[in-house]
Amino acid sequence: MNPTYTRLEIVRMLRNPRFxxxxxxxxxxxxxxxANVFVTGSGPEKASAVAVIMVNMIAFGAVFAAMNNGARLxxxxxxxxxxxxxxxxxxGRGYMFGKGLTGMLLALPVVVAIPLLAVIAEGVxxxxxxxxxxxxxxxxxxxxxVLLGLLIGQLVTPDTLQPVNMGVSLAMGxxxxxxxxxxxxxxxxxxxxxxxxxxxLTQIGRGAVxxxxxxxxGLSVAVLAAWAIVLGALVVWRYRKDSARA
Amino acid sequence: xxxxxTPPAVALGGLRKHYGDxxxxxxxxxxxxPGEVVALLGPNGAGKSTAIDMILGLTTPDAGSVAVFGRxxxxxxxxxxxxxxxxxxxxxxxxxxAETVRxxxxxxxxxxxxxxxxxRAGCEDLAARxxxxxxxxxxxxxxxxxxxxxxxxxxxxxxxxxxxxxATRRDxxxxxxxxxxxxxTVLFATHYLEEAEEYADRVVLMNGGRIAxxxxxxxxxxxxxxxxxxxxxxxxxxxxxxxxxxVTACELRDGRARIATADSDATxxxxxxxxxxxxxxxxxxxxxxxxxxSLISD
Numbered sequence: 001m002n003p004t005y006t007r008l009e010i011v012r013m014l015r016n017p018r019f020x021x022x023x024x025x026x027x028x029x030x031x032x033x034x035a036n037v038f039v040t041g042s043g044p045e046k047a048s049a050v051a052v053i054m055v056n057m058i059a060f061g062a063v064f065a066a067m068n069n070g071a072r073l074x075x076x077x078x079x080x081x082x083x084x085x086x087x088x089x090x091x092g093r094g095y096m097f098g099k100g101l102t103g104m105l106l107a108l109p110v111v112v113a114i115p116l117l118a119v120i121a122e123g124v125x126x127x128x129x130x131x132x133x134x135x136x137x138x139x140x141x142x143x144x145x146v147l148l149g150l151l152i153g154q155l156v157t158p159d160t161l162q163p164v165n166m167g168v169s170l171a172m173g174x175x176x177x178x179x180x181x182x183x184x185x186x187x188x189x190x191x192x193x194x195x196x197x198x199x200x201l202t203q204i205g206r207g208a209v210x211x212x213x214x215x216x217x218g219l220s221v222a223v224l225a226a227w228a229i230v231l232g233a234l235v236v237w238r239y240r241k242d243s244a245r246a
Numbered sequence: 247x248x249x250x251x252t253p254p255a256v257a258l259g260g261l262r263k264h265y266g267d268x269x270x271x272x273x274x275x276x277x278x279x280p281g282e283v284v285a286l287l288g289p290n291g292a293g294k295s296t297a298i299d300m301i302l303g304l305t306t307p308d309a310g311s312v313a314v315f316g317r318x319x320x321x322x323x324x325x326x327x328x329x330x331x332x333x334x335x336x337x338x339x340x341x342x343x344a345e346t347v348r349x350x351x352x353x354x355x356x357x358x359x360x361x362x363x364x365x366r367a368g369c370e371d372l373a374a375r376x377x378x379x380x381x382x383x384x385x386x387x388x389x390x391x392x393x394x395x396x397x398x399x400x401x402x403x404x405x406x407x408x409x410x411x412x413a414t415r416r417d418x419x420x421x422x423x424x425x426x427x428x429x430x431t432v433l434f435a436t437h438y439l440e441e442a443e444e445y446a447d448r449v450v451l452m453n454g455g456r457i458a459x460x461x462x463x464x465x466x467x468x469x470x471x472x473x474x475x476x477x478x479x480x481x482x483x484x485x486x487x488x489x490x491x492x493v494t495a496c497e498l499r500d501g502r503a504r505i506a507t508a509d510s511d512a513t514x515x516x517x518x519x520x521x522x523x524x525x526x527x528x529x530x531x532x533x534x535x536x537x538x539x540s541l542i543s544d
Binding site: 002004005008011012013015016076079080081083084085086087088089090 | 302303304323324325326328329330332334335336337338340341345348349350352353354355392396
Protein backbone atom coordinates (compact mmCIF):
# COMPACT_ATOMS: atom_id res chain seq x y z
CA MET A 1 0.00 0.00 0.00
CA ASN A 2 1.30 3.45 -0.71
CA PRO A 3 1.65 5.76 2.31
CA THR A 4 -0.32 8.69 0.85
CA TYR A 5 -3.33 6.51 0.17
CA THR A 6 -3.23 4.86 3.59
CA ARG A 7 -2.73 8.19 5.35
CA LEU A 8 -5.69 9.79 3.57
CA GLU A 9 -7.88 6.79 4.34
CA ILE A 10 -7.09 7.25 8.03
CA VAL A 11 -7.63 11.01 7.82
CA ARG A 12 -11.06 10.32 6.35
CA MET A 13 -11.95 8.05 9.23
CA LEU A 14 -10.75 10.49 11.87
CA ARG A 15 -12.84 13.25 10.32
CA ASN A 16 -15.87 11.05 10.61
CA PRO A 17 -17.62 11.90 13.89
CA ARG A 18 -19.58 8.65 13.87
CA PHE A 19 -16.39 6.68 13.91
CA UNK A 20 -14.82 8.70 16.70
CA UNK A 21 -17.94 8.47 18.83
CA UNK A 22 -18.80 4.80 18.36
CA UNK A 23 -15.39 3.24 17.95
CA UNK A 24 -13.40 5.39 20.36
CA UNK A 25 -15.19 7.59 22.88
CA UNK A 26 -18.09 5.27 23.49
CA UNK A 27 -15.99 2.22 24.52
CA UNK A 28 -13.62 4.44 26.52
CA UNK A 29 -16.47 6.08 28.42
CA UNK A 30 -18.26 2.80 28.93
CA UNK A 31 -15.06 1.41 30.44
CA UNK A 32 -14.70 4.32 32.87
CA UNK A 33 -18.37 4.13 33.76
CA UNK A 34 -18.37 0.41 34.44
CA ALA A 35 -15.06 0.55 36.30
CA ASN A 36 -16.25 3.33 38.61
CA VAL A 37 -19.96 2.76 39.01
CA PHE A 38 -20.48 -0.98 38.89
CA VAL A 39 -17.30 -2.26 40.48
CA THR A 40 -17.38 -2.16 44.23
CA GLY A 41 -14.64 -2.92 46.69
CA SER A 42 -11.15 -1.54 46.78
CA GLY A 43 -7.48 -2.36 46.36
CA PRO A 44 -6.27 -5.36 44.38
CA GLU A 45 -9.73 -6.94 44.41
CA LYS A 46 -11.21 -3.96 42.64
CA ALA A 47 -8.28 -3.72 40.23
CA SER A 48 -8.76 -7.29 39.12
CA ALA A 49 -12.49 -6.76 38.55
CA VAL A 50 -11.67 -3.62 36.57
CA ALA A 51 -9.17 -5.59 34.51
CA VAL A 52 -11.92 -7.98 33.43
CA ILE A 53 -14.07 -5.06 32.32
CA MET A 54 -11.06 -3.54 30.58
CA VAL A 55 -10.58 -6.65 28.45
CA ASN A 56 -14.23 -6.57 27.41
CA MET A 57 -14.18 -2.89 26.50
CA ILE A 58 -10.97 -3.23 24.45
CA ALA A 59 -12.60 -6.03 22.50
CA PHE A 60 -15.78 -3.97 22.12
CA GLY A 61 -13.83 -0.99 20.76
CA ALA A 62 -11.88 -3.14 18.33
CA VAL A 63 -15.05 -4.83 17.03
CA PHE A 64 -16.85 -1.52 16.55
CA ALA A 65 -13.91 0.08 14.75
CA ALA A 66 -13.80 -2.92 12.41
CA MET A 67 -17.53 -2.81 11.70
CA ASN A 68 -17.49 0.94 11.10
CA ASN A 69 -14.61 0.57 8.70
CA GLY A 70 -16.50 -2.01 6.66
CA ALA A 71 -19.67 0.04 6.59
CA ARG A 72 -17.86 2.68 4.57
CA LEU A 73 -17.29 0.16 1.81
CA UNK A 74 -21.03 0.07 1.13
CA UNK A 75 -21.16 3.86 0.95
CA UNK A 76 -18.22 4.05 -1.45
CA UNK A 77 -19.66 1.33 -3.62
CA UNK A 78 -23.03 3.06 -3.88
CA UNK A 79 -21.48 6.48 -4.50
CA UNK A 80 -19.53 5.29 -7.53
CA UNK A 81 -16.20 5.84 -5.82
CA UNK A 82 -15.21 2.19 -6.33
CA UNK A 83 -15.79 2.63 -10.07
CA UNK A 84 -13.60 5.71 -10.01
CA UNK A 85 -10.85 3.74 -8.28
CA UNK A 86 -11.13 0.98 -10.83
CA UNK A 87 -9.80 3.51 -13.34
CA UNK A 88 -6.53 3.67 -11.43
CA UNK A 89 -3.78 1.05 -11.19
CA UNK A 90 -5.16 0.10 -7.75
CA UNK A 91 -6.46 -3.46 -8.14
CA GLY A 92 -9.64 -4.67 -6.48
CA ARG A 93 -7.45 -6.86 -4.32
CA GLY A 94 -5.36 -3.82 -3.39
CA TYR A 95 -8.49 -1.87 -2.52
CA MET A 96 -9.79 -4.62 -0.22
CA PHE A 97 -6.38 -5.11 1.32
CA GLY A 98 -6.13 -1.37 1.93
CA LYS A 99 -9.55 -1.31 3.57
CA GLY A 100 -8.54 -4.26 5.75
CA LEU A 101 -5.34 -2.51 6.76
CA THR A 102 -7.22 0.70 7.58
CA GLY A 103 -9.64 -1.32 9.68
CA MET A 104 -6.77 -2.78 11.67
CA LEU A 105 -5.09 0.61 12.13
CA LEU A 106 -8.35 2.19 13.22
CA ALA A 107 -8.87 -0.46 15.88
CA LEU A 108 -5.50 0.40 17.38
CA PRO A 109 -6.23 3.68 19.26
CA VAL A 110 -8.95 2.20 21.46
CA VAL A 111 -6.93 -0.98 22.04
CA VAL A 112 -4.10 1.18 23.41
CA ALA A 113 -6.13 3.94 25.11
CA ILE A 114 -8.20 1.73 27.40
CA PRO A 115 -5.18 -0.09 28.93
CA LEU A 116 -3.47 3.28 29.43
CA LEU A 117 -6.51 4.60 31.29
CA ALA A 118 -6.70 1.39 33.26
CA VAL A 119 -3.14 1.82 34.45
CA ILE A 120 -3.27 5.55 35.09
CA ALA A 121 -6.78 6.00 36.48
CA GLU A 122 -7.81 2.59 37.74
CA GLY A 123 -4.63 1.15 39.17
CA VAL A 124 -4.59 -2.01 37.07
CA UNK A 125 -1.20 -3.70 37.29
CA UNK A 126 -0.18 -6.56 35.01
CA UNK A 127 3.15 -7.94 33.85
CA UNK A 128 4.61 -7.49 30.37
CA UNK A 129 3.48 -10.86 29.13
CA UNK A 130 -0.07 -10.25 30.28
CA UNK A 131 -0.19 -6.81 28.66
CA UNK A 132 1.20 -8.22 25.42
CA UNK A 133 -1.43 -10.93 25.43
CA UNK A 134 -4.21 -8.41 26.01
CA UNK A 135 -3.15 -5.59 23.69
CA UNK A 136 -1.47 -7.46 20.87
CA UNK A 137 -3.77 -10.47 21.23
CA UNK A 138 -7.02 -8.52 20.99
CA UNK A 139 -5.67 -6.29 18.23
CA UNK A 140 -4.61 -9.23 16.06
CA UNK A 141 -7.78 -11.02 17.11
CA UNK A 142 -9.75 -8.19 15.46
CA UNK A 143 -8.83 -9.60 12.01
CA UNK A 144 -12.02 -11.70 11.62
CA UNK A 145 -14.13 -8.67 12.62
CA VAL A 146 -12.42 -6.47 10.05
CA LEU A 147 -13.21 -9.17 7.49
CA LEU A 148 -16.82 -9.37 8.69
CA GLY A 149 -17.07 -5.59 8.25
CA LEU A 150 -15.73 -5.84 4.70
CA LEU A 151 -18.16 -8.64 3.88
CA ILE A 152 -21.12 -6.66 5.16
CA GLY A 153 -19.88 -3.60 3.28
CA GLN A 154 -19.87 -5.58 0.05
CA LEU A 155 -23.28 -7.11 0.62
CA VAL A 156 -25.51 -4.29 1.81
CA THR A 157 -26.66 -0.98 0.37
CA PRO A 158 -26.44 2.27 2.33
CA ASP A 159 -30.16 1.89 3.12
CA THR A 160 -29.86 -1.53 4.71
CA LEU A 161 -26.47 -0.81 6.22
CA GLN A 162 -27.78 0.69 9.44
CA PRO A 163 -30.08 -2.16 10.53
CA VAL A 164 -27.63 -4.87 9.47
CA ASN A 165 -24.73 -3.26 11.28
CA MET A 166 -26.89 -2.63 14.31
CA GLY A 167 -28.04 -6.25 14.39
CA VAL A 168 -24.54 -7.64 14.05
CA SER A 169 -23.18 -5.22 16.64
CA LEU A 170 -25.94 -6.14 19.10
CA ALA A 171 -25.29 -9.83 18.58
CA MET A 172 -21.57 -9.39 19.07
CA GLY A 173 -21.95 -7.02 22.00
CA UNK A 174 -24.79 -8.62 23.90
CA UNK A 175 -24.80 -12.30 22.95
CA UNK A 176 -21.05 -12.49 22.42
CA UNK A 177 -20.34 -11.08 25.85
CA UNK A 178 -18.65 -7.76 25.08
CA UNK A 179 -21.13 -5.75 27.13
CA UNK A 180 -22.03 -8.33 29.72
CA UNK A 181 -18.96 -10.14 30.98
CA UNK A 182 -19.37 -13.88 30.96
CA UNK A 183 -19.42 -13.84 34.80
CA UNK A 184 -22.69 -11.89 34.78
CA UNK A 185 -24.37 -13.91 32.06
CA UNK A 186 -27.43 -16.03 32.73
CA UNK A 187 -26.86 -19.73 32.08
CA UNK A 188 -28.51 -19.85 28.66
CA UNK A 189 -26.35 -17.00 27.43
CA UNK A 190 -23.22 -18.77 28.57
CA UNK A 191 -24.28 -21.63 26.29
CA UNK A 192 -25.05 -19.38 23.30
CA UNK A 193 -22.11 -17.05 23.62
CA UNK A 194 -19.32 -19.36 22.32
CA UNK A 195 -21.06 -19.47 18.94
CA UNK A 196 -20.09 -15.85 18.41
CA UNK A 197 -16.52 -14.82 17.60
CA UNK A 198 -16.65 -11.87 20.00
CA UNK A 199 -16.84 -14.33 22.91
CA UNK A 200 -13.48 -15.73 21.81
CA LEU A 201 -12.00 -12.27 21.34
CA THR A 202 -12.67 -11.47 25.00
CA GLN A 203 -11.29 -14.88 25.94
CA ILE A 204 -7.93 -13.95 24.36
CA GLY A 205 -7.48 -11.28 27.01
CA ARG A 206 -9.52 -12.77 29.81
CA GLY A 207 -7.01 -15.48 30.64
CA ALA A 208 -4.45 -12.78 31.42
CA VAL A 209 -6.58 -11.19 34.14
CA UNK A 210 -8.56 -14.00 35.73
CA UNK A 211 -8.85 -17.76 35.88
CA UNK A 212 -12.65 -17.71 36.23
CA UNK A 213 -14.65 -18.99 33.28
CA UNK A 214 -11.70 -18.83 30.93
CA UNK A 215 -10.83 -20.88 27.87
CA UNK A 216 -7.29 -21.69 26.89
CA UNK A 217 -5.44 -19.18 24.74
CA GLY A 218 -4.68 -21.86 22.17
CA LEU A 219 -8.36 -22.73 21.73
CA SER A 220 -9.36 -19.03 21.51
CA VAL A 221 -6.74 -18.36 18.86
CA ALA A 222 -7.79 -21.44 16.91
CA VAL A 223 -11.48 -20.49 16.93
CA LEU A 224 -10.74 -16.91 15.83
CA ALA A 225 -8.39 -18.17 13.12
CA ALA A 226 -11.17 -20.44 11.85
CA TRP A 227 -13.57 -17.47 11.77
CA ALA A 228 -10.95 -15.44 9.91
CA ILE A 229 -10.51 -18.16 7.29
CA VAL A 230 -14.25 -18.57 6.72
CA LEU A 231 -14.93 -14.81 6.58
CA GLY A 232 -11.87 -14.21 4.42
CA ALA A 233 -13.11 -16.84 1.96
CA LEU A 234 -16.54 -15.19 1.88
CA VAL A 235 -14.99 -11.78 1.22
CA VAL A 236 -12.98 -13.19 -1.69
CA TRP A 237 -16.02 -15.05 -3.03
CA ARG A 238 -18.18 -11.94 -2.88
CA TYR A 239 -15.49 -9.79 -4.43
CA ARG A 240 -15.11 -12.21 -7.36
CA LYS A 241 -18.87 -12.28 -7.84
CA ASP A 242 -18.97 -8.49 -7.88
CA SER A 243 -16.22 -8.29 -10.47
CA ALA A 244 -17.74 -11.00 -12.65
CA ARG A 245 -21.07 -9.22 -12.78
CA ALA A 246 -19.45 -6.13 -14.27
CA UNK B 247 -1.03 3.78 -43.05
CA UNK B 248 -0.94 4.84 -39.43
CA UNK B 249 -2.20 1.40 -38.41
CA UNK B 250 1.23 -0.11 -38.79
CA UNK B 251 3.19 2.51 -36.85
CA THR B 252 0.88 3.67 -34.05
CA PRO B 253 -2.07 1.64 -32.86
CA PRO B 254 -5.40 3.47 -32.75
CA ALA B 255 -6.31 5.15 -29.49
CA VAL B 256 -9.49 3.09 -29.39
CA ALA B 257 -10.38 0.11 -31.56
CA LEU B 258 -13.71 -1.64 -31.14
CA GLY B 259 -14.60 -4.67 -33.25
CA GLY B 260 -18.04 -6.29 -33.28
CA LEU B 261 -18.64 -5.14 -29.73
CA ARG B 262 -21.78 -6.47 -28.03
CA LYS B 263 -23.32 -6.31 -24.59
CA HIS B 264 -26.72 -7.60 -23.57
CA TYR B 265 -28.54 -7.02 -20.31
CA GLY B 266 -31.16 -9.72 -20.16
CA ASP B 267 -33.09 -9.44 -23.42
CA UNK B 268 -31.96 -5.90 -24.08
CA UNK B 269 -29.05 -5.40 -26.44
CA UNK B 270 -27.42 -2.32 -24.90
CA UNK B 271 -24.60 -2.41 -27.44
CA UNK B 272 -25.49 -4.39 -30.53
CA UNK B 273 -22.34 -4.86 -32.57
CA UNK B 274 -20.27 -1.73 -33.02
CA UNK B 275 -17.02 -1.19 -34.87
CA UNK B 276 -15.12 1.99 -34.20
CA UNK B 277 -11.59 3.23 -34.59
CA UNK B 278 -10.40 6.45 -33.00
CA UNK B 279 -7.00 7.75 -34.05
CA PRO B 280 -4.64 9.36 -31.56
CA GLY B 281 -5.35 13.07 -31.19
CA GLU B 282 -8.94 12.94 -32.39
CA VAL B 283 -11.68 14.60 -30.38
CA VAL B 284 -14.76 12.46 -30.85
CA ALA B 285 -18.29 13.13 -29.68
CA LEU B 286 -20.44 10.13 -28.96
CA LEU B 287 -23.94 11.34 -29.55
CA GLY B 288 -27.23 9.65 -29.01
CA PRO B 289 -30.48 9.66 -27.08
CA ASN B 290 -30.80 8.09 -23.64
CA GLY B 291 -30.57 4.33 -23.91
CA ALA B 292 -28.59 4.46 -27.14
CA GLY B 293 -25.79 2.44 -25.54
CA LYS B 294 -23.27 5.26 -25.09
CA SER B 295 -22.51 4.59 -21.43
CA THR B 296 -22.32 0.83 -21.93
CA ALA B 297 -19.90 1.32 -24.82
CA ILE B 298 -17.81 3.66 -22.69
CA ASP B 299 -17.80 1.24 -19.75
CA MET B 300 -16.41 -1.44 -22.06
CA ILE B 301 -13.70 0.89 -23.36
CA LEU B 302 -12.74 1.61 -19.75
CA GLY B 303 -12.77 -2.07 -18.80
CA LEU B 304 -15.53 -1.54 -16.22
CA THR B 305 -17.84 -3.84 -18.16
CA THR B 306 -16.88 -7.06 -19.92
CA PRO B 307 -18.26 -7.38 -23.46
CA ASP B 308 -20.39 -10.41 -24.38
CA ALA B 309 -18.65 -10.49 -27.74
CA GLY B 310 -16.18 -8.50 -29.78
CA SER B 311 -12.89 -6.82 -29.04
CA VAL B 312 -11.74 -3.66 -27.29
CA ALA B 313 -8.24 -2.27 -27.57
CA VAL B 314 -6.92 0.99 -26.17
CA PHE B 315 -3.61 1.96 -27.74
CA GLY B 316 -3.31 -1.67 -28.81
CA ARG B 317 -3.69 -3.01 -25.30
CA UNK B 318 -6.52 -4.34 -23.19
CA UNK B 319 -8.46 -1.68 -21.25
CA UNK B 320 -7.17 -3.14 -17.98
CA UNK B 321 -3.56 -2.76 -19.10
CA UNK B 322 -4.20 0.75 -20.39
CA UNK B 323 -5.76 1.68 -17.04
CA UNK B 324 -2.82 0.22 -15.14
CA UNK B 325 -0.45 2.33 -17.20
CA UNK B 326 -2.48 5.46 -16.54
CA UNK B 327 -3.24 5.83 -20.26
CA UNK B 328 -6.96 6.39 -19.62
CA UNK B 329 -8.51 9.19 -17.62
CA UNK B 330 -12.26 9.27 -17.26
CA UNK B 331 -15.15 11.21 -15.87
CA UNK B 332 -17.94 8.77 -15.21
CA UNK B 333 -21.62 9.59 -15.09
CA UNK B 334 -23.14 10.03 -11.62
CA UNK B 335 -19.84 9.62 -9.85
CA UNK B 336 -19.59 11.32 -6.50
CA UNK B 337 -16.63 12.57 -4.54
CA UNK B 338 -15.59 11.81 -0.99
CA UNK B 339 -17.23 14.14 1.52
CA UNK B 340 -14.55 13.66 4.14
CA UNK B 341 -11.63 14.86 2.01
CA UNK B 342 -10.85 18.25 0.53
CA UNK B 343 -10.63 18.65 -3.21
CA ALA B 344 -6.82 18.74 -3.16
CA GLU B 345 -6.66 15.66 -0.93
CA THR B 346 -9.05 13.76 -3.19
CA VAL B 347 -6.97 14.52 -6.27
CA ARG B 348 -3.80 13.67 -4.33
CA UNK B 349 -5.28 10.33 -3.28
CA UNK B 350 -5.98 9.39 -6.89
CA UNK B 351 -2.58 10.74 -7.99
CA UNK B 352 -0.85 8.57 -5.39
CA UNK B 353 -2.30 5.46 -7.03
CA UNK B 354 -0.93 6.31 -10.48
CA UNK B 355 2.58 5.62 -11.66
CA UNK B 356 3.39 8.90 -13.37
CA UNK B 357 0.94 11.54 -12.14
CA UNK B 358 1.25 15.24 -12.87
CA UNK B 359 1.47 17.53 -9.81
CA UNK B 360 -1.90 17.89 -8.08
CA UNK B 361 -1.77 21.70 -8.39
CA UNK B 362 -1.34 21.44 -12.15
CA UNK B 363 -4.30 19.08 -12.50
CA UNK B 364 -6.45 21.46 -10.46
CA UNK B 365 -5.33 24.43 -12.52
CA ARG B 366 -5.99 22.69 -15.83
CA ALA B 367 -9.46 21.74 -14.70
CA GLY B 368 -10.07 25.29 -13.52
CA CYS B 369 -10.61 24.42 -9.88
CA GLU B 370 -7.45 25.52 -8.03
CA ASP B 371 -9.62 27.93 -6.04
CA LEU B 372 -11.56 24.95 -4.68
CA ALA B 373 -8.50 23.07 -3.39
CA ALA B 374 -9.29 23.46 0.32
CA ARG B 375 -13.00 22.80 0.02
CA UNK B 376 -14.78 19.60 1.04
CA UNK B 377 -16.72 17.82 -1.67
CA UNK B 378 -20.07 18.28 0.05
CA UNK B 379 -19.65 22.06 -0.23
CA UNK B 380 -19.37 22.03 -4.03
CA UNK B 381 -22.02 22.93 -6.59
CA UNK B 382 -22.81 20.42 -9.32
CA UNK B 383 -20.64 22.25 -11.82
CA UNK B 384 -17.75 22.59 -9.38
CA UNK B 385 -17.89 18.89 -8.55
CA UNK B 386 -17.68 18.09 -12.25
CA UNK B 387 -14.56 20.20 -12.61
CA UNK B 388 -12.98 18.40 -9.67
CA UNK B 389 -13.78 15.11 -11.35
CA UNK B 390 -12.18 16.50 -14.48
CA UNK B 391 -9.03 17.19 -12.43
CA UNK B 392 -9.13 13.57 -11.20
CA UNK B 393 -9.36 12.39 -14.81
CA UNK B 394 -6.38 14.57 -15.79
CA UNK B 395 -4.05 13.75 -12.91
CA UNK B 396 -2.60 10.61 -14.50
CA UNK B 397 -1.80 12.68 -17.61
CA UNK B 398 -3.76 10.18 -19.72
CA UNK B 399 -3.30 9.85 -23.47
CA UNK B 400 -7.01 9.10 -23.76
CA UNK B 401 -9.62 11.12 -21.94
CA UNK B 402 -13.12 9.66 -21.74
CA UNK B 403 -15.93 11.92 -20.54
CA UNK B 404 -19.40 10.47 -20.06
CA UNK B 405 -21.86 13.38 -20.26
CA UNK B 406 -19.47 15.67 -18.40
CA UNK B 407 -21.67 18.76 -18.52
CA UNK B 408 -24.98 17.18 -17.55
CA UNK B 409 -25.13 18.99 -14.20
CA UNK B 410 -23.88 22.37 -15.44
CA UNK B 411 -25.57 25.61 -16.30
CA UNK B 412 -24.74 27.09 -19.73
CA ALA B 413 -22.00 29.45 -18.48
CA THR B 414 -20.27 26.71 -16.49
CA ARG B 415 -20.60 24.42 -19.46
CA ARG B 416 -18.79 26.91 -21.66
CA ASP B 417 -15.99 27.29 -19.11
CA UNK B 418 -15.68 23.55 -18.86
CA UNK B 419 -15.30 23.10 -22.59
CA UNK B 420 -12.83 25.94 -22.75
CA UNK B 421 -10.69 24.15 -20.17
CA UNK B 422 -11.06 20.89 -22.06
CA UNK B 423 -10.20 22.55 -25.34
CA UNK B 424 -7.05 24.17 -23.99
CA UNK B 425 -6.03 20.92 -22.41
CA UNK B 426 -6.38 18.93 -25.61
CA UNK B 427 -4.31 21.36 -27.65
CA UNK B 428 -1.43 19.09 -26.62
CA UNK B 429 -2.75 16.24 -28.74
CA UNK B 430 -4.70 14.26 -26.18
CA THR B 431 -7.34 11.94 -27.60
CA VAL B 432 -10.80 12.69 -26.26
CA LEU B 433 -14.01 10.71 -26.44
CA PHE B 434 -17.01 12.40 -24.91
CA ALA B 435 -20.61 11.32 -24.71
CA THR B 436 -23.22 14.02 -24.80
CA HIS B 437 -26.75 14.71 -25.78
CA TYR B 438 -26.08 18.39 -26.29
CA LEU B 439 -25.79 18.71 -30.05
CA GLU B 440 -24.09 22.07 -29.92
CA GLU B 441 -21.29 20.58 -27.82
CA ALA B 442 -20.65 17.98 -30.50
CA GLU B 443 -20.82 20.59 -33.25
CA GLU B 444 -18.51 22.98 -31.52
CA TYR B 445 -15.88 20.84 -29.85
CA ALA B 446 -15.59 17.56 -31.74
CA ASP B 447 -13.54 16.77 -34.83
CA ARG B 448 -15.75 13.83 -35.39
CA VAL B 449 -19.22 12.73 -34.39
CA VAL B 450 -20.29 9.16 -33.79
CA LEU B 451 -24.02 8.90 -33.59
CA MET B 452 -25.41 5.94 -31.67
CA ASN B 453 -28.96 4.70 -31.65
CA GLY B 454 -30.41 1.43 -30.37
CA GLY B 455 -26.96 0.05 -29.55
CA ARG B 456 -25.61 0.63 -33.05
CA ILE B 457 -23.64 3.33 -34.80
CA ALA B 458 -26.08 5.26 -36.97
CA UNK B 459 -23.56 7.69 -38.44
CA UNK B 460 -19.87 8.40 -38.12
CA UNK B 461 -17.92 11.26 -39.59
CA UNK B 462 -17.08 14.93 -39.31
CA UNK B 463 -19.88 17.18 -38.19
CA UNK B 464 -20.37 18.19 -41.82
CA UNK B 465 -20.46 14.60 -43.00
CA UNK B 466 -22.95 13.52 -40.40
CA UNK B 467 -25.16 16.42 -41.31
CA UNK B 468 -24.94 15.43 -44.94
CA UNK B 469 -25.87 11.80 -44.28
CA UNK B 470 -29.27 12.86 -43.09
CA UNK B 471 -30.15 16.45 -43.67
CA UNK B 472 -27.44 17.75 -45.94
CA UNK B 473 -27.67 21.43 -46.85
CA UNK B 474 -30.00 23.66 -48.68
CA UNK B 475 -28.91 25.99 -51.47
CA UNK B 476 -31.16 28.92 -52.30
CA UNK B 477 -30.45 30.99 -55.37
CA UNK B 478 -32.04 33.06 -58.11
CA UNK B 479 -31.38 31.04 -61.25
CA UNK B 480 -32.71 32.83 -64.34
CA UNK B 481 -33.97 30.53 -67.03
CA UNK B 482 -33.51 27.34 -65.02
CA UNK B 483 -35.70 24.30 -65.30
CA UNK B 484 -36.47 22.01 -62.38
CA UNK B 485 -35.56 18.74 -64.07
CA UNK B 486 -32.12 20.05 -65.00
CA UNK B 487 -31.47 21.29 -61.46
CA UNK B 488 -32.52 17.94 -60.04
CA UNK B 489 -29.96 16.28 -62.32
CA UNK B 490 -27.07 18.25 -60.75
CA UNK B 491 -24.67 16.20 -58.61
CA UNK B 492 -25.75 15.30 -55.06
CA VAL B 493 -29.13 17.00 -55.35
CA THR B 494 -31.85 15.23 -53.43
CA ALA B 495 -34.76 17.60 -53.99
CA CYS B 496 -35.53 20.77 -55.84
CA GLU B 497 -38.23 23.42 -55.87
CA LEU B 498 -38.46 26.24 -58.38
CA ARG B 499 -40.68 29.27 -58.02
CA ASP B 500 -40.50 32.60 -59.87
CA GLY B 501 -36.94 31.89 -60.95
CA ARG B 502 -35.82 31.17 -57.35
CA ALA B 503 -34.57 27.67 -56.69
CA ARG B 504 -34.44 25.82 -53.40
CA ILE B 505 -32.14 22.84 -53.76
CA ALA B 506 -31.56 20.18 -51.11
CA THR B 507 -28.18 18.55 -51.47
CA ALA B 508 -26.02 15.99 -49.77
CA ASP B 509 -22.86 17.75 -50.99
CA SER B 510 -23.36 21.46 -51.35
CA ASP B 511 -19.83 22.04 -52.70
CA ALA B 512 -20.30 19.70 -55.65
CA THR B 513 -23.80 20.93 -56.36
CA UNK B 514 -22.80 24.55 -56.26
CA UNK B 515 -19.86 24.09 -58.61
CA UNK B 516 -22.07 22.33 -61.12
CA UNK B 517 -24.83 24.88 -60.69
CA UNK B 518 -22.49 27.80 -61.40
CA UNK B 519 -20.98 26.02 -64.37
CA UNK B 520 -24.38 25.41 -65.90
CA UNK B 521 -25.89 28.72 -64.85
CA UNK B 522 -23.24 31.44 -64.62
CA UNK B 523 -26.01 33.94 -64.06
CA UNK B 524 -27.12 32.41 -60.75
CA UNK B 525 -27.07 34.99 -57.95
CA UNK B 526 -28.16 35.73 -54.39
CA UNK B 527 -26.79 32.37 -53.36
CA UNK B 528 -27.37 31.19 -49.81
CA UNK B 529 -26.26 27.91 -48.33
CA UNK B 530 -27.79 26.74 -45.07
CA UNK B 531 -26.68 23.78 -43.05
CA UNK B 532 -29.49 21.48 -42.13
CA UNK B 533 -28.06 21.53 -38.60
CA UNK B 534 -26.92 18.56 -36.62
CA UNK B 535 -30.21 18.55 -34.83
CA UNK B 536 -32.28 17.72 -37.87
CA UNK B 537 -29.66 15.19 -38.93
CA UNK B 538 -29.83 13.68 -35.50
CA UNK B 539 -33.58 13.52 -35.46
CA SER B 540 -33.84 12.02 -38.92
CA LEU B 541 -31.25 9.36 -38.08
CA ILE B 542 -32.72 8.27 -34.81
CA SER B 543 -36.26 8.17 -36.09
CA ASP B 544 -35.41 5.41 -38.58
